[in-house]
Amino acid sequence: MWKRIYQWIDERVHLEDVVDFLGKKYVPVHSHSVWYYFGGVSLFLFIIQVVTGILLLLYYKGTEDLAFESIHYIMSKVEFGWLIRSIHSWAANLFVLAAMIHMFSVYFTRAYRKPREITWLTGMILFLLALAFGFSGYLLPWNQLAFFATKVGTDIVRSVPVVGEPLLTFLRAGEEVTGATLSRFFGFHVAVLPGIFTVFLAIHLILVQRQGMSEPMELESAAPSTKRTMPFFPNFLLRDLLLWLIVLNVLAILAVFFPWELGEKADPFAPAFAGIKPEWYFMFMFQTLKYIPSHVLFIDGDTFGVLMFSVGGVLWMLVPFWDQRTKRGERSRFITYLGIFLVAYVILFTILGYLS
Amino acid sequence: MGGTGRRAGLTSAASVLRIVPRSMKVENESSAEYYVWSFGNSWTTTNTFERGARLEANQGGERRSNRRDFLSYLLGGGLVAWAVSVIYPVLAYLIPPKQAGVEVTSVKVGKLSEIATDSGVIIRFGTKPVLLVRTAAGDLKAFSATCTHLDCTVQFRPDMGVIWCACHNGKFDLTGRVIAGPPPRPLDEFNVLVQGEDVLVSKKG
Structure with a gap:
């Protein structure tokens, strides 16, 4: 039966190319092979987000009057609604974490070097989109925490030179964070971002398939006989799937034992309370802004902070193009130290953010 | 159109509409390349040309290239105007209207x-x-x-x-x-x- 279906399709679209390609695909085996799995884990968590997101859409209402109430309804009345919502929140956080680990591992192993510059760039775009997903999704429950975090987060846009004000109005759908902002963020979260994300994800994955996994630099010059590999299909794929199963279990445990709280409904006329904080992955930036004085040289402190992070982000994105040593095939200490510094900075400022 | 008669170097099915020199100055006619717009709907180059085309290229070349520039500007300008007329409404739509609320004093x-x-x-x-x-x-x-x-x-x-x-x-x-x-x-x-x-x-x- 399966054979006949396969033959029917094969006659029309010639599957043998694909089968042939998969059969010849090998994954290098070495001491850093474990990092190969984080891309797959990120992909799996993204799939979870799509599925649970669609499920939440069946009941969620993206308006000022009903957003908070509809999530309350999902969590208290809908069968397993608490589970779906909790998984969506947890998976969102693990997704950013997995993508971060994936990004740093690619950075430290210099897998961004030629010929994989485009893969790195699309990966960075996907990461920024993931942050945008997180930021827009944070507001959707329309609770106090989300309301003020969004006020602060969007207000930072004001410090962007020249286009700051129009950009702020565009994001907030007005001067203030209101129900109009909620509708807009809802639109971004469920339509705009998924559309753009899918395009870049497709490019990213096709490139990974076409070019195969990157080998560490020190292995490149090794004799082919000393290199160990593993067939992608089925060996690597099965390991991938096993890990996905573990991740799913971890998610279920987190969602059941640490359910995501809903908090209090947003009230634009209540004071911000202590402990207003963004999602953890924005924390280091938020904390940095706290330490920057109100004026640096002749510019506004926040504008300075935003400029620093923007310039830093662009340089990070363009690392395959300015990292000359790796281009020449040499080991660059600077790249390693820069990476270690950044990881340490993010961790330190995140911890400081939670302590203060 | 001067280009009538036998069309050397072109597929016989394509019917030549215009023959224009590839570069503004034609120094050596026998080696110069000519753009030929044919019903094949693409620019084809040929360096073999026949008498009618040569006459046209020599005598009307300047006038023709002016006309061609004019057409390019017209098309280019039209394209820009078209892009603006599409993009502007979209951008304007993104900025919400000002709330005509009562000014509270x-x-x-x-x-x-x-x-x-x-x-x-x-x-x-x-x-x-x-x-x-x-x-x-x-x-x-x-x-x-x-x-x-x-x-x-x-x-x-x-x-x-x-x-x-x-x-x-x-x-x-x-x-x-x-x-x-x-x-x-x-x-x-x-x-x-x-x-x-x-x-x-x-x-x-």
Whole structure:
């Protein structure tokens, strides 16, 4: 039966190319092979987000009057609604974490070097989109925490030179964070971002398939006989799937034992309370802004902070193009130290953010 | 069109519409390349040409290339105009219309006796929050409750005797001046007026 279906399709679209390609695909085996799995884990968590997101859409209402109430309804009345919502929140956080680990591992192993510059760039775009997903999704429950975090987060846009004000109005759908902002963020979260994300994800994955996994630099010059590999299909794929199963279990445990709280409904006329904080992955930036004085040289402190992070982000994105040593095939200490510094900075400022 | 008769170097099915020189100056006719627009719907080059085409290229070349530039500008300009007419409405649509709300200049808060000393309350001033503080001495003060730093809503902290923003630990004294933290500007002050028992808050100036 399966054979006949396969033959029917094969006659029309010639599957043998694909089968042939998969059969010849090998994954290098070495001491850093474990990092190969984080891309797959990120992909799996993204799939979870799509599925649970669609499920939440069946009941969620993206308006000022009903957003908070509809999530309350999902969590208290809908069968397993608490589970779906909790998984969506947890998976969102693990997704950013997995993508971060994936990004740093690619950075430290210099897998961004030629010929994989485009893969790195699309990966960075996907990461920024993931942050945008997180930021827009944070507001959707329309609770106090989300309301003020969004006020602060969007207000930072004001410090962007020249286009700051129009950009702020565009994001907030007005001067203030209101129900109009909620509708807009809802639109971004469920339509705009998924559309753009899918395009870049497709490019990213096709490139990974076409070019195969990157080998560490020190292995490149090794004799082919000393290199160990593993067939992608089925060996690597099965390991991938096993890990996905573990991740799913971890998610279920987190969602059941640490359910995501809903908090209090947003009230634009209540004071911000202590402990207003963004999602953890924005924390280091938020904390940095706290330490920057109100004026640096002749510019506004926040504008300075935003400029620093923007310039830093662009340089990070363009690392395959300015990292000359790796281009020449040499080991660059600077790249390693820069990476270690950044990881340490993010961790330190995140911890400081939670302590203060 | 001068290009009639036998079309050397072209597929026989294609019917030649125009023959123009590839470069503006044709120094050696026998080796110059010519663009030929044919019904094949693409520019084809050929360096074999026949008499009619040569005559046309020589005599009308200048005039033709002027006409061609004019057409390019027309097409290019049209394309730009078309792009603007598509993009502009979309961009304009993204910015929401200004709310034609009534400009609020003053708000009645309530009775003086209802406001405890050494406390603060946030009142609605149109769409904006305003903080009304009654000091320990019984004075009434009102400020915009929007922190000048990053837009959080501030509150009065009787324990610290200051106006405090929870988001980034900004502190203002009871004249609205920044005394600690990142806020770049003082809070805008509002007028407080007591008429009999009623407390009114109004915009300054």
